[in-house]
Amino acid sequence: MKVAEVSNVVVAGAGTMGASLAQIFAQCGLRVTLWNRSRQGLDRARALIENNQAALVSAGRVSETGSQELIGRITAQTNESCFSDADFVIESITENLEVKQAFFRHISPVVREDCVLATNTSGLSISALGTSVYKPGRFAGMHWINPPHLIPLVEVVSGGETSEETSGFVYDLGLRLGKKPIRVKDIPGFVLNRLQFAVFREALSIVESGAAGLEDVDGAMKYGLGLRYACLGPFESVDLGGIDVFYKIASYLFGNLENRGDVPDMLKSLYESGSWGVKSGCGFYDYTGGKAEKAVKNRDSKIIKITDALLEDEK
Numbered sequence: 001m002k003v004a005e006v007s008n009v010v011v012a013g014a015g016t017m018g019a020s021l022a023q024i025f026a027q028c029g030l031r032v033t034l035w036n037r038s039r040q041g042l043d044r045a046r047a048l049i050e051n052n053q054a055a056l057v058s059a060g061r062v063s064e065t066g067s068q069e070l071i072g073r074i075t076a077q078t079n080e081s082c083f084s085d086a087d088f089v090i091e092s093i094t095e096n097l098e099v100k101q102a103f104f105r106h107i108s109p110v111v112r113e114d115c116v117l118a119t120n121t122s123g124l125s126i127s128a129l130g131t132s133v134y135k136p137g138r139f140a141g142m143h144w145i146n147p148p149h150l151i152p153l154v155e156v157v158s159g160g161e162t163s164e165e166t167s168g169f170v171y172d173l174g175l176r177l178g179k180k181p182i183r184v185k186d187i188p189g190f191v192l193n194r195l196q197f198a199v200f201r202e203a204l205s206i207v208e209s210g211a212a213g214l215e216d217v218d219g220a221m222k223y224g225l226g227l228r229y230a231c232l233g234p235f236e237s238v239d240l241g242g243i244d245v246f247y248k249i250a251s252y253l254f255g256n257l258e259n260r261g262d263v264p265d266m267l268k269s270l271y272e273s274g275s276w277g278v279k280s281g282c283g284f285y286d287y288t289g290g291k292a293e294k295a296v297k298n299r300d301s302k303i304i305k306i307t308d309a310l311l312e313d314e315k
């Protein structure tokens with residue numbers, strides 16, 4: 001299968017990520033089937049897609065007609081018939097190794113042998129998932145970042161059995177979709193989540209120690225480091241700041257950073273009490289009384305403005 005020949009895509013799993021992923025393929029003119037095991041999930045996804053599209057229309061990223069045409073290219077179904085003539089399937093169901101393996105064990109013999117299969121796992125082993133795939137050479141990781149219809153990065157992950165042809169295909173597909181793919185080997189968390197969780201562990205440690213509050217830490221990222229990281233990677237940043245300066249700071253600071261291997265109590269207690277963030281109305285912050293919708297809208301409108309500025313600058 002050549003990337004230019006792809007016309008029929010199945011996104012399996014219509015959760016937060018699946019709904020957003022369907023829009024990326026449809027935006028590129030491809031026919032997309034959003035498959036989910038329940039009709040209820042598909043209805044939720046339809047509402048998410050409509051909200052996302054309304055935000056893009058109001059930001060001037062897409063016209064009202066273009067948006068309606070895009071939505072028209074997405075079919076939603078619970079029937080598995082969509083898999084038999086797919087050119088490309090991306091799985092985005094729940095983050096559980098056994099559940100994903102059962103999905104691929106069931107679906108991979110049903111799809112055509114030239115159909116490329118990918119998983120949107122956040123960091124499960126691609127090699128371990130590949131053991132459940134019939135003809136695993138055509139299977140790779142394609143890890144997107146939430147909300148993927150707005151964030152350009154996609155991580156292309158090769159497992160032990162992934163062929164060069166397949167990783168090249170997934171990489172080129174990312175380019176065809178107008179995204180910024182990077183290649184990664186099959187290490188836990190790949191690149192993005194290793195970076196994200198190193199920061200998150202340190203952020204939890206700072207707050208738990210009482211050295212700074214939640215808002216202070218979030219502010220340090222939003223108005224300081226995050227702003228720089230939107231423009232430069234860590235290596236580019238250090239080159240600009242001076243290797244000598246960073247060397248001296250690293251000599252006394254690395255030994256002071258958090259390096260615990262277990263989940264800190266602050267996160268554990270939120271998880272155990274069901275305070276799961278925006279989706280449950282409470283997390284580190286309170287999201288009741290319309291604050292959840294506002295937080296998502298706010299995030300999306302800022303990402304649109306920042307990516308527009310960054311991509312414009314690269315032209």
Ligand SMILES: NC(=O)c1ccc[n+]([C@@H]2O[C@H](COP(=O)([O-])OP(=O)(O)OC[C@H]3O[C@@H](n4cnc5c(N)ncnc54)[C@H](O)[C@@H]3O)[C@@H](O)[C@H]2O)c1
Binds near residue numbers: 121143145
């Ligand atoms: N949310 C994020 O920030 C994010 C970012 C990148 C990657 N991911 C990854 O994307 C995948 C989906 O995440 P999400 O946030 O959309 O999750 P979600 O909970 O919103 O959706 C999960 C979907 O999986 C389906 N599902 C659950 N059990 C299933 C089963 N046994 N068989 C078939 N379908 C089943 C559900 O119906 C639902 O549609 C996960 O692998 C996750 O790690 C998530």
